[in-house]
Amino acid sequence: MNTSALIFMGFSWGVVILLCIYCFTKLFSRQDKTQ
């Protein structure tokens, strides 16, 4: 892959993966109140 494509793809994938990790960590770090 060329470098600029790799940077844009890597950045976009990185943002999405970090967002998922952040959300699900926060979500399940607290007692599930919907139960």
Added chain:
Amino acid sequence: MAKQLRERWASKIGLILAMAGNAVGLGNFLRFPTQAAQNGGGVFMIPYMLSMILIAIPLMWVEWAIGRFGGIRGHGTTPGIFRLLWPKRISKYLGVLGLFVPFVVVCYYVYIESWTLGYAIYSLFGLLPHLPQGVGANSAAYLKPFKDLLISYTGMGKGAFYHPSLTAYIIFLITIGLNIWILAKGISGGIEKLAKVAMPTLFILAFILMIRVLTLKTPNGSAIEGLNFLWTPKWALLKNPKVWLAAAGQVFFTLSLGFGAIITYASYLKENDDLVISGLSASALNELAEVILGGSIAIPAAVAFFGVIAAQKIASSGAFNLAFVSLPAIFTSIPFGRFFGFFWFVLLFFAGLTSSVAIAQPIVAFLEDEFGITRNKAVLFTVIMMFIIAQFPIFLAKSLDEMDFWAGTLFVVVFALIEVLVFFWGYGSDRAWEEINRGAIVRVPRIFYPIIKYLTPLFLAIILSWWLIDVLPGYLSNANWYVWVTRVMLIGILIFLCMLIHLSSKRRRG
């Protein structure tokens, strides 16, 4: 406060998967990669992410908050909720779009969803056209048998009427039946259980397909060249306002904003359930399906098989061609392709099914909440109406495009603008802000207060103005009698829904 006994989500993960299922649709796997490829490649992500922060995420929180606000007061749809948020005579009628948009969209969406089921069956039983091994240099000739199959399956030829195959119609009936079955089982017993099965399956299938596609290599190209084609930044296009509008449109559609479905789903939350992180989690899953999985299947596969130039043509020929012509042609040409084709269409079918039950639910909820009828009766009434209206896109030329333009493109933006104005300006921005943050695991950063109050409606108004100026005149001038039949039908639905709102209002007063 008139509290009614309403259903509730059984678990947090079920709610998030159902919300993600609502958002993840055919657009994640087809619309996103074609939009990115046509609008600057890698640089498309700059307006895409900015639009996500300034329009999509704020609007998503607004819709969740409106839904939860209405649900604890016995209303799951906007006619009832808007009346509480902004007590004016007109407010309940402004909420009609929260019924009109999802109802019109589901009528044609279920039909397209049925194609994916039909093609999944065709793939599994080897009924798709057989091609000699190897890739011909002429992609048009190579794709012809698959184009012919799509035309004979859907009957979408020239003339005012379509003649779908009997198989297509039977599978459409089966798809309607599946939707009835899930809707009739209710929120926790039907929709939530479906999401818990369909969403993990969808992600697993997409991951398998992504790995297979990324290892594709033919004399014409490779999937890595496809990723280069999709992600290489074309900086000059960043100055083009159409690229910014395309990105704003994409983030809007990908999260299914302005459809009323998020509001209805959120109405089954409890009073102090978190919506900030829950909403963000569902959006994050949608982005995972779109940016990572969606960007790594269709376009890289097309480039690997047909080369960059032919793939550009395929990308611009529309989502249907990509889904039902190019991808099956590619999958039938690789070892065990029958199964990969089956995976592809099952993936699309699950994406479609989890979305169709979501956009059918607002009408069901409206009938249950506002007329007090049982769920089974509400589902039956909704599905009978759906079945009648669905005959238009099945048999009448251009009807599907027309319904998609008015309900699925124009009115979703109008409705989103109304939502944010009613909530932040009609109900009051401070109260709306507290409503969003009630029960939050993490409070929304204060910077989003002015964003939601000023920037989000401003951006929505800009998108809407551009469409009204640039797209609408062409649409209105390019019409023949059968297009007008669909338009009259749409006006009829709008009047019918306004009458239902009027009746429900009289019933409440009486």
